[in-house]
Amino acid sequence: RIDDNDGEFLLIEAADFLPKWLNPENSDNRVFFYKGELHIIPLSDHEQEECDLSAASPTISQALTLLSTRSEEFLAAEPIRAAVYKRISGYPEKIQASFHRAHCYLPAGIAALLRQRPSLVAAAVQAFYLRDPVDLRACRSFQTFPPDERVMTVVTFTKCLYAQLVQQKFVPDRRSGYTLPPPSHPQYKAYELGMKLAHGFEILCSKCSKVSPDSKRNVLSGPLWERFLRSLKEKNYFKGEMEGSAKYLELLHMAEDYFEQSVTKPESSVELSPGDEILTLLQTTTIDLKEFEREAACLPPEDDDSWLDITPDDLDQMLKEARNESLPSSNEEEQKYDLEAVAESMKAFVSKVSTHEGAEMPWSSDESHVTFDVDSFTKALDRILGADSEELDSDDLDEEEEFDFSDEDDEDFDAENQRQDQKESPSELIGSLKSYMNEMDRELAHTNVGKSFTTQKKGASSVNATTSQNVGPDSGAEGTELAPVDVDMNLVANLLESYSAQSGLAGPTSNILQSMGVYLPENADNICSNKGARE
DSSP states (O other), X not given: OOOBTTBSGGGGGXXXXXXXXXXXXXXXXXXXEETTEEEEOOOOHHHHHTTOTTOOOOOHHHHHHHHHHHGGGGBOOHHHHHHXXXXXXXXXXXXXXXXXXXXXXXXXXXXXXXXHOTXXXXXXXXXXXXXXXXXXXXXXXXXXXXXXXXXXXXXXXXXXHHHHHHTOOOOOOGGGOOOOOOTTSTTHHHHHHHHHHHXXXXXXXXXXXXXXXXXXXXXXXXXXXXXXXXXXXXXXXXXXXXXXXXHHHHHHHHHHHHIIIIISOTTXXXXXXXXXXXXXXXXXXXXXXXXXXXXXXXXXXXXXXXXXXXXXXXXXXXXXXXXXXXXXXXXXXXXXXXHHHHHHHHHHXXXXXXXXXXXXXXXXXXXXXXXXXXXXXXXXXXXXXXXXXXXSOHHHHHHHHTSOOSOHHXXXXXXXXXXXXXXXXXXXHHHXXXXXXHHHHHHHHTSHHHHTSEEEOTXXXXXXXXXXXXXXXXXXXXXXXXXXXXXXHHHHHHHHHHHHHTTTSOOHHHHHXXXXXXXXXXXXXXXXXXXXXXX
């Protein structure tokens, strides 16, 4: 099982293919790699019938029992497995490319801790990176890791952790005792990195809960520990080392920590905090200053960190490669950007039902074409309005009643028209509605709103049709038929304008279209202008 602070993070890669019932709240202990394949344990039949998406997750024991007896039923769907396997392909070998080794001038206690628990460097960097004034109070006196006994050693970071640490500008408190040499000093970076790491470790220890020192001794005095230790010896865990030797004691301390954290409470999700783990390890870790000094005399060279500095052209290339990886596999020469597909995809997106969790993305415009059935629309309006419906727009009529007409004949005429409207059939009401809308179109045609739309010439249709801008007020008589608005052309024009305004960055247009499988070409004009500006 693989998870982190975000939960089952691998499922993020397969989010577009997951079943509807699976969400972050109920995914605990449901996602496993079993015999090299991804398995997802579904909800029980009872929970699925009741659509209970907040059902409690199974325990580890229940999940393992289900996997061992019915694993073939829980094999993840092929699209889910393909998405996850694509993301993790090349691992664990690719992990080495993410490491960065650097020299650090550290307190000897931290160097000894990292030798046993290299993963503690992540918690220390995170603590330093997210520090606040309250955290730094503990760094005024350094009760746990004073600067008196420091050694030069090699620390392995991930590139992300190294970048977080090295890019932070920080000056230590004078009372802490940590001082830095001048920036021109050949070991300045090692001193600075060590000082920052020491602050991170001290912050972690200041946040730990004060556990009784006898708690570990009590755990390691029972028969369960004796059986565990005997099993380790039978399996040659100590590799023939003599009891009491430094290597034997180091292996023994590792076994004790593992037993305390895992064996005694296998079902518990409550783990030791990093600060508690550090203080526990310090009680059993032997610190040999002479050995560290001998190692410091022949340290391997640290890795080159020139990867931290990239030029704008390098960044463009990286973004292009990342984008090409996300594109569907196809020959670029054969890839055509069909503007009709853009319009149809957006229509399909608008037609989808959305909920409080968001809108569902259609995979392609071929899945569902948007059509408008006039007869169905008319019948729906008939059912809504009814045969004896009153006025179509009561709000407008209420506004009209506010006007005081001085001519009594006009008032009588309006009243007569209202009585006639009540006797009109649904089809006549629809005709009145269309007439009302046409009159509104004619009124808007001579405004800036009307002129902003692209219209079709007679006989033209679709995005590829020949279009013309809306005519102005002096181009014809009022009675001439208005050219219909080319909805597709206006939609595509607005999308392309928004896409161009993104200047190659992420934005609403590219995000929506890419989620539907529509990829627009790069704006060559923007690329040229951006390069010119940089030059």
